[in-house]
Amino acid sequence: MSLWKRTLKLGLLGGLIAVYIALTGMPLSLSRRAVIGEFTLGHLTYLIVFAAFGYLRAAQMRKEKQASAPAILAHAAVTGLLSGLLLALLVLLGQRVDLGFIFISAKPQLYRLLTFQQANLTTGLVYLVAAGTVLGLLFALPHFLPKTFHKAVLSAVAITLVLGVFSELVQRTILKYALGSFFAYQGLKPMGALWLFVITFALSWVYFALRPYIQVQDKRSQQVLGNQPSPETRLLFTLALLAFLLVMPIVILQKDTYLLSVINLVGLYIIMGLGLNIVVGFAGLLDLGYVAFFAIGAYTVALLTSRGELGRGWDFWAALPLAILFALTAGVLLGIPVLRMRGDYLAIVTLGFGEIIRILANSDWLKPWMGGALGVLEIPKPTLFGYTLKEEYQLYYLILAGILITWLVAHRLYHSRLGRAWQAMREDEDVAEGTGIHLVTTKLLAFGFGAAFSGLSGAIFATKVGSVYPYSFNLLISINVLCLIIVGGMGSLPGVVVGAFALVGLPELLREFSEYRMLFYGVALIAMMLLRPEGFIPKKPTIYPRLLVRGASPVRAEGSKSKQ
Amino acid sequence: MAMLELHNVHAYYGHIHALKGISLTVEKGEIVTLIGANGAGKTSTLRVITMLLPPTEGQVRFEGEDLTQYPTHVIVRKGIAMVPEGRGIFARLTVMENLEMGAYTRTDKKAIEEDLERVFTLFPRLKERRRQLAGTLSGGEQQMLAIGRALMARPRLLLMDEPSMGLAPILVESIFETIQQINRQGTTILLVEQNAHMALQIAHRGYVLRTGEIVLQGTAQELQANEMVQKTYLGMA
Numbered sequence: 001m002s003l004w005k006r007t008l009k010l011g012l013l014g015g016l017i018a019v020y021i022a023l024t025g026m027p028l029s030l031s032r033r034a035v036i037g038e039f040t041l042g043h044l045t046y047l048i049v050f051a052a053f054g055y056l057r058a059a060q061m062r063k064e065k066q067a068s069a070p071a072i073l074a075h076a077a078v079t080g081l082l083s084g085l086l087l088a089l090l091v092l093l094g095q096r097v098d099l100g101f102i103f104i105s106a107k108p109q110l111y112r113l114l115t116f117q118q119a120n121l122t123t124g125l126v127y128l129v130a131a132g133t134v135l136g137l138l139f140a141l142p143h144f145l146p147k148t149f150h151k152a153v154l155s156a157v158a159i160t161l162v163l164g165v166f167s168e169l170v171q172r173t174i175l176k177y178a179l180g181s182f183f184a185y186q187g188l189k190p191m192g193a194l195w196l197f198v199i200t201f202a203l204s205w206v207y208f209a210l211r212p213y214i215q216v217q218d219k220r221s222q223q224v225l226g227n228q229p230s231p232e233t234r235l236l237f238t239l240a241l242l243a244f245l246l247v248m249p250i251v252i253l254q255k256d257t258y259l260l261s262v263i264n265l266v267g268l269y270i271i272m273g274l275g276l277n278i279v280v281g282f283a284g285l286l287d288l289g290y291v292a293f294f295a296i297g298a299y300t301v302a303l304l305t306s307r308g309e310l311g312r313g314w315d316f317w318a319a320l321p322l323a324i325l326f327a328l329t330a331g332v333l334l335g336i337p338v339l340r341m342r343g344d345y346l347a348i349v350t351l352g353f354g355e356i357i358r359i360l361a362n363s364d365w366l367k368p369w370m371g372g373a374l375g376v377l378e379i380p381k382p383t384l385f386g387y388t389l390k391e392e393y394q395l396y397y398l399i400l401a402g403i404l405i406t407w408l409v410a411h412r413l414y415h416s417r418l419g420r421a422w423q424a425m426r427e428d429e430d431v432a433e434g435t436g437i438h439l440v441t442t443k444l445l446a447f448g449f450g451a452a453f454s455g456l457s458g459a460i461f462a463t464k465v466g467s468v469y470p471y472s473f474n475l476l477i478s479i480n481v482l483c484l485i486i487v488g489g490m491g492s493l494p495g496v497v498v499g500a501f502a503l504v505g506l507p508e509l510l511r512e513f514s515e516y517r518m519l520f521y522g523v524a525l526i527a528m529m530l531l532r533p534e535g536f537i538p539k540k541p542t543i544y545p546r547l548l549v550r551g552a553s554p555v556r557a558e559g560s561k562s563k564q
Numbered sequence: 565m566a567m568l569e570l571h572n573v574h575a576y577y578g579h580i581h582a583l584k585g586i587s588l589t590v591e592k593g594e595i596v597t598l599i600g601a602n603g604a605g606k607t608s609t610l611r612v613i614t615m616l617l618p619p620t621e622g623q624v625r626f627e628g629e630d631l632t633q634y635p636t637h638v639i640v641r642k643g644i645a646m647v648p649e650g651r652g653i654f655a656r657l658t659v660m661e662n663l664e665m666g667a668y669t670r671t672d673k674k675a676i677e678e679d680l681e682r683v684f685t686l687f688p689r690l691k692e693r694r695r696q697l698a699g700t701l702s703g704g705e706q707q708m709l710a711i712g713r714a715l716m717a718r719p720r721l722l723l724m725d726e727p728s729m730g731l732a733p734i735l736v737e738s739i740f741e742t743i744q745q746i747n748r749q750g751t752t753i754l755l756v757e758q759n760a761h762m763a764l765q766i767a768h769r770g771y772v773l774r775t776g777e778i779v780l781q782g783t784a785q786e787l788q789a790n791e792m793v794q795k796t797y798l799g800m801a
Contacts, residue, residue, distance in 0.1 A: 417668075420657075424665050427654035430616055434648065435717070436640040436669035 003067065003075065007057060011079040014053030015086025018046045022090060024519065025105030027113055030512050034187030035164035041510075042113060044161065046087065047135060054080040054136025058143045073140050080136020084129040091115060091125060148208040155208075156201035163196065164188040166509055172256040245400060249393040260392035264464060266505045267399035268457045272481045273488070273496035274406045275453025280482065281491035281539070282419060283446035284426025286347040288478050289334070289354025293327040293451035295361060295473035297458025300326050302376035302468045303369070310371050316382035320459050327455020328448045335447035339440060342429070354478055362470035375469035379462050395464050402460055406453050410493055413449065422446055480504065483521050487528050489535025498536045565628055567592045567752055568613070568721055573622035575612050582608040584776040585622070590721065590754050595747050597755040597763040597784075599797055600773035606756040607649055609773070610723045613754075614639050614646050626721065641669050645719035649726050649756075651710045655699030659690055662698050662709055666716025675718065683712040686742060704735040711742065721752045728759045740766050760797035764788050772797070 021027065031042030054076040061072045091111045093099065099106035115124025116131075142150045163170055163179075164187050170179050182192025253259050272294060279287045304312050304319035338349050361370050370376070381390040382398065389395050413419045421442045424432040433439050462468050480503060488499025503524065507517045528535065566589035575583040583605050590596045598606045611617035613624060615636045624631040626642055634642070645666070654662050663683060667676045684691040687708040693701060698709055707727055714722055727743065728736040736759065744766045747753050757763035764770060764784045772780035772793060780790065787793050794800040 420661065420665060421668070423657055423661075424654050424668075427656060428648075428652050430636075431646075431648050431652040431654070432665075433616070433636040434614055434640060434646050435665050435713070436637050438635075438637045 003061070003071075004078075006060070007075045007079050008082065010053055010057050010060075011082025012086060014049050014079060014083035018049045018083055018087045019090050021046050021049065022087060022110060022114060023099075023103045023105055024516065025110070026516060028105060028107070028110050029515060030510075031113055033165065033510075033512060034184065035161060036188045036193040037184075037190040040187075041165055041512075044165070046114075047131060050080045050083050050132040050135040051139040053083055055139040055142075057136070058140035062143050069144060072143070073137055076140030077133050077137040080132040080134070081129060082132075083136070084132020087114060087132070088125045088128050091121075091128070095121065148205055151208045152201050152205035155204040156197050159200045159204075160188070160193055160197045164193060168259060168509070172259050173254060174252045249396045253393070255391070255393045257392045260396055262505055262508045264392055264395055264399050265508060266500045267396070267403055268461050268464075269481065269484060269500040269504045270497055271399070271402050271406050271457035271460075272454050272477075273484050273500055274403070274410050274493065275450040275457070276481045277450075277485050277491065277493070277496055278410060278413065278422075278453070279446050279450035281485060282414060282426065283422040283443065285443065285446060286343060287350045287447075287450065288347045288475075288482065289350035289352065289357075290450070290454055290481055291473050291475065291477040292334070292354040292357040293331055293454035294458035294461070294477060295357050295468075295470075296330050296451075297323040297327045297455030298462040298468045298473070299361060299370065299376070299458075300455070301459040301462040302379050305463070306376050306379050308376065308378040310369065310376050311378065316380065316463050320456075323459035324452050324455045327458065328452040331447040331449075331451025331454075332444050334451075335444040339443055351475070351478075354473075354475060358470050358473045361473070373470060375467055377467045379466050379468070381466070382463055395460075399460055399464075402456055406456065407493060409449075410453075414491075414493075418442070418445060479521075483525060487524055487535060489538045491539040492535060492537050495535050495537040495539070502536070566590060567627060568754065569623070569625040570609070570612070571623040571625075573609075573612055573619045573624060575608055575617050575619045577608075577617070582617070582776055583612065583619070586612075586773075586776070586778060587622075588771050588778065588781070590752060592720075592752055593747075593750070594769060595743070595753045595755060595767045597757055597760075597767035597770040598773055599757055599760040599763055599770060599787075599793075601758070601796075603775070604773040605776040606773055607725055608776075610646065610725055610754070610756055613644065613723060640717050640719075643720040644723060645714040645717040645721075646723040647710045647714045647725060647727060650729065651703075651706045653698045653701075653706050653709050653713070655697065657698055658694065659696055659698055659701070659709055660694040662713050663690070663694075663716050666713035667718075669717070676716070679716055679718055683715055686715075686745070687712055704731055704739070707731060707735075707739060708742075711739075711746075715746065715751075719751060721754065722746065724753060724755045726756055726758060728757060728762060736762060760793065761799075764793075764798075 026045045027042040029042070030045060031040045033041040035041055035044055057079040058072050058076040061067050061075060067075070091114050094106055094111050112124075114128055115121060116127045118124035118127060142153045145153065167183050167187050170176055171183055176183075179192075179196065182188055182196050184192075188196060249255060249260055249263075253263075272290065275293075276287065276290050279285050279290070300323035301316065301319045303310055304314040304322065305316055307313055334350065334353050338346050341349060360366055362373055364372055366372070367374075381388050381395075383389070387394070389398055421432065421437045424435065424437060425439065425442055429439060432442075461472075465472075484499030484503045485496060486499075487503055488495030488497070503521065507513050507520060513520070532538075568588075568590040570586055570588050573583055573586045574581070586605065586609055588596070588598075588609075598609060600606050608617055612619050613626075613631065615631060615634060619632060626644060629642065631639065631642070654665060657665070663680060667679065670676055689705055690708055690712055693705065698706065701709060711724070711727065714724075724743065727739050731739065740762050743753060743755065747766075755763055755767060764787055767784045769783050770781065770787045771778050772787065780787065780793065782790070788798070
């Protein structure tokens with residue numbers, strides 16, 4: 001009986017989550033984005049819960065090996081049914097009582113959506129509960145397939161849904177020549193979805209079936225090379241990646257303005273993330289006012305290059321170094337008063353500094369020089385060898401260059417003496433000082449480098465957007481950058497890129513979603529802390545034999561040890 | 565002239581008078597121990613010597629030089645290294661990186677490599693674990709690492725704060741043996757310990773601190789024989 005008890009528990013939990021999602025209003029506000037035919041992202045938000053809980057229940061029972069296959073299917077179906085029932089109860093309750101009082105999203109439209117727009121309420125409710133049951137059952141089925149099929153089914157479902165949701169990713173890129181016919185104006189055509197599922201299933205199956213063989217080879221090379229790819233592999237990989245990044249906007253993205261503007265925004269966040277990563281990830285100084293340096297970089301370029309009344313009409317390339325320099329100076333200057341502060345105190349003070357900069361820019365007092373709330377307009381685009389970088393795909397290269405430079409600088413810094421000093425300071429300030437680290441300069445250099453990166457990002461932002469306003473530099477940017485570092489993995493450079501795409505890119509592609517951005521961040525952060533507290537791509541400990549006795553590389557030494 | 569000399573040192577944490585006129589000397593080649601209960605001022609004395617807690621009054625001289633004129637990060641260059649209380653290792657750095665941090669101020673690559681070999685001979689476990697994150701080491705290994713890191717500065721005077729804290733008795737013994745070994749290799753040691761029993765066994769001389777003052781001093785034998793020490797710190801009836 002305890003089996004049924006757990007099914008009940010899980011089903012009700014799923015129901016509660018579905019009810020919660022419904023009451024946040026997500027099903028309604030996302031119902032305008034078609035995924036497959038009439039099936040919208042709104043439906044997906046709660047139907048996926050039924051599927052997930054059916055899948056989970058089956059996974060639990062398979063693992064415990066207590067029940068027969070039909071029993072497992074029954075339990076999974078009941079889990080889905082219970083979840084559906086709870087959501088149906090919400091609809092019923094909503095018919096009697098006006099929940100809109102407390103939950104503003106609990107509107108008749110929501111109930112109509114949940115009951116699949118059926119005129120007859122009972123029919124709709126039956127459909128809803130049936131959907132839960134069927135999905136719960138359906139997603140228990142993969143557990144009875146061989147492992148490769150199981151994985152292939154799941155990834156095919158995921159890929160199909162993701163491409164359905166982000167149909168722009170196909171329709172606006174080179175993929176449209178291959179897959180365009182599967183798609184309607186928005187989302188997938190039902191038949192297209194089916195085909196896409198079949199194709200992705202076949203491809204994933206091949207991938208999962210072949211993977212063991214590929215991995216065996218990997219393992220062998222790992223033994224020879226001692227866990228690290230050989231320098232040749234690395235170089236080849238780097239060159240391939242660079243080539244990809246260079247041709248991507250033109251070949252793959254077809255110079256699409258919308259997608260490239262999203263990527264460029266992500267790129268600006270990557271530069272900022274790389275900078276804040278120095279301050280927070282390397283040196284362990286929690287800085288919440290990071291947007292201030294972004295603002296300083298942006299305003300410097302704006303005021304120096306603008307063709308308007310406030311500007312001086314400089315060239316972008318002349319203003320850029322100054323923007324970086326000003327940001328760096330501001331970083332160091334802010335660092336001085338907070339030298340003795342640690343942890344939360346530091347966070348609060350830097351938070352204040354970020355706000356001060358924004359409020360100053362917004363103030364009437366500085367209006368004659370900085371434009372106040374009206375901002376600075378007419379910022380020209382940069383020119384390079386006679387070309388004006390005005391299209392998004394041209395600016396892409398400017399941002400890419402910025403990322404590559406900051407990446408290289410951050411990478412070199414991390415492995416330098418200074419980088420080591422930052423990390424030691426992050427671990428224990430007193431002890432670090434005891435080993436001879438000059439805390440003042442070490443801290444100020446962290447603030448300075450971080451701020452300089454942010455200034456660079458801000459400078460590019462100003463010329464990309466063409467105008468700057470104080471409200472572009474609110475606290476949210478600092479929070480965004482901090483979150484993307486945490487999600488990506490503190491101190492990890494690839495983590496910054498992943499974090500930026502996940503936390504800035506995704507919500508940007510799903511504009512209707514922006515209302516729920518904070519909810520998404522919260523969920524993402526909690527999930528990360530529970531599942532991968534080190535972040536998506538945790539910083540690996542650096543292993544290198546720099547000081548070991550020459551001639552005896554640790555790789556060889558270890559290899560010989562294992563033979564003994 | 566004594567290697568380290570504290571004369572009438574006073575120090576405060578805010579309004580709390582932590583050290584009330586401490587005077588002590590450490591001669592070259594000695595192991596000197598400071599014993600006393602919690603809050604007696606043992607750690608504060610070490611913090612004064614490394615200038616983490618600058619004294620408000622009194623003199624701190626090392627090899628004849630007044631240390632009070634230097635900030636903390638310069639002290640290590642003068643030849644004083646510290647094994648901090650609670651080990652204070654850099655948890656998210658590898659063992660190797662921790663050791664390298666010990667030699668942070670040094671530029672003589674060859675000598676650093678020699679010292680690294682010396683540390684690895686002293687603590688073979690650290691060599692096995694050199695690629696591991698220091699935070700994943702066991703307590704005893706972390707203590708070895710903290711000592712190893714301090715040795716990487718090639719100090720003439722080694723300050724040790726409660727090296728036995730939180731270790732299993734068998735480990736305590738081996739750590740104390742190592743301390744003696746380091747001392748025989750020519751490093752002077754100022755050892756702060758609550759475990760007076762062990763400390764007096766390896767020390768040449770000792771001081772007993774109580775509420776920021778030195779109440780007793782003498783050779784290790786004298787202190788071991790002292791009735792008050794026996795009663796209060798050695799737990800003999």
